[in-house]
Amino acid sequence: MTDRLRPHRLRLGVNIDHVATVRNARGGDHPDPVRAAEIVASVGGDGITAHLREDRRHIRDADLRRIQDATDLPLNLEMAATEEMLEIALRHSPHAACIVPEKREERTTEGGLDAAGQHNHLAPFVARLNDAGIRTSLFIEASERQLDAAHRLGAPVVEFHTGEYAHAFLDGDSEKLASELKRITDMAALAAKNGIEPHAGHGLTYENVQPIAAIPQIAELNIGHYLVGEAIFVGLEESVRKMRDLMDEARG
Ligand SMILES: CC(=O)[C@@H](O)[C@H](O)COP(=O)(O)O
Numbered sequence: 621m622t623d624r625l626r627p628h629r630l631r632l633g634v635n636i637d638h639v640a641t642v643r644n645a646r647g648g649d650h651p652d653p654v655r656a657a658e659i660v661a662s663v664g665g666d667g668i669t670a671h672l673r674e675d676r677r678h679i680r681d682a683d684l685r686r687i688q689d690a691t692d693l694p695l696n697l698e699m700a701a702t703e704e705m706l707e708i709a710l711r712h713s714p715h716a717a718c719i720v721p722e723k724r725e726e727r728t729t730e731g732g733l734d735a736a737g738q739h740n741h742l743a744p745f746v747a748r749l750n751d752a753g754i755r756t757s758l759f760i761e762a763s764e765r766q767l768d769a770a771h772r773l774g775a776p777v778v779e780f781h782t783g784e785y786a787h788a789f790l791d792g793d794s795e796k797l798a799s800e801l802k803r804i805t806d807m808a809a810l811a812a813k814n815g816i817e818p819h820a821g822h823g824l825t826y827e828n829v830q831p832i833a834a835i836p837q838i839a840e841l842n843i844g845h846y847l848v849g850e851a852i853f854v855g856l857e858e859s860v861r862k863m864r865d866l867m868d869e870a871r872g
């Protein structure tokens with residue numbers, strides 16, 4: 621059996637946003653995120669993730685169709701819960717859409733979506749994406765309250781924001797790291813028990829990925845900034861391949 625057909629293989633979605641960040645720095649068309657998507661496909665990545673931010677600071681509208689045309693890999697579109705983004709998602713019909721919180725002035729996605737506090741706002745977005753056959757995911761903190769809200773909203777997938785875990789790792793705060801890992805581990809088990817597929821991502825690196833990858837219920841990791849950063853030194857093929865190997869090693 622080839623690796624990609626293994627029943628419980630942890631999927632790697634590669635977020636190519638920051639290839640577009642570098643492109644946009646000079647306003648031209650190099651480096652092209654489409655070329656990155658093709659490389660990800662050639663080295664066994666399982667999906668492409670792209671966050672079309674409202675301010676278009678990296679991925680732009682035209683990139684989406686070009687990515688979809690260039691590879692057969694499933695596209696996971698990260699999007700804010702706005703009418704504009706919903707219309708774009710419905711028009712492009714990606715394999716998956718992950719609803720993320722978005723603040724115009726933030727440097728990156730700072731926390732999880734408040735699915736519990738925004739139930740009434742989010743419900744029509746989840747319903748319309750689900751109705752269109754797009755696998756809807758909510759990018760939430762690993763907490764019982766948010767997971768329960770995702771369940772009530774009818775989201776088939778959640779992605780746990782691993783930013784706090786990644787910060788604790790960087791800070792060398794072993795107590796916080798252990799409690800973040802426990803929180804994600806416990807919530808992954810609860811999600812799976814409730815029939816929700818748990819994913820994880822944000823701030824994952826070669827150094828911190830394995831404890832997260834080892835959580836048995838987690839079906840997919842979405843990793844971007846670090847892989848693109850490493851690619852500057854070793855190339856995207858090599859950075860994706862090494863991440864893949866580390867994930868496989870963690871799963872045993
Ligand atoms: C939601 C999320 O975590 C990703 O979108 C990722 O962080 C890349 O985009 P930004 O760097 O713009 O947040």
Ligand SMILES: NCC(=O)COP(=O)(O)O
Nearest residue numbers: 635821822823843844845
């Ligand atoms: N949803 C998380 C993601 O797509 C990638 O986050 P990062 O690795 O760029 O921090």
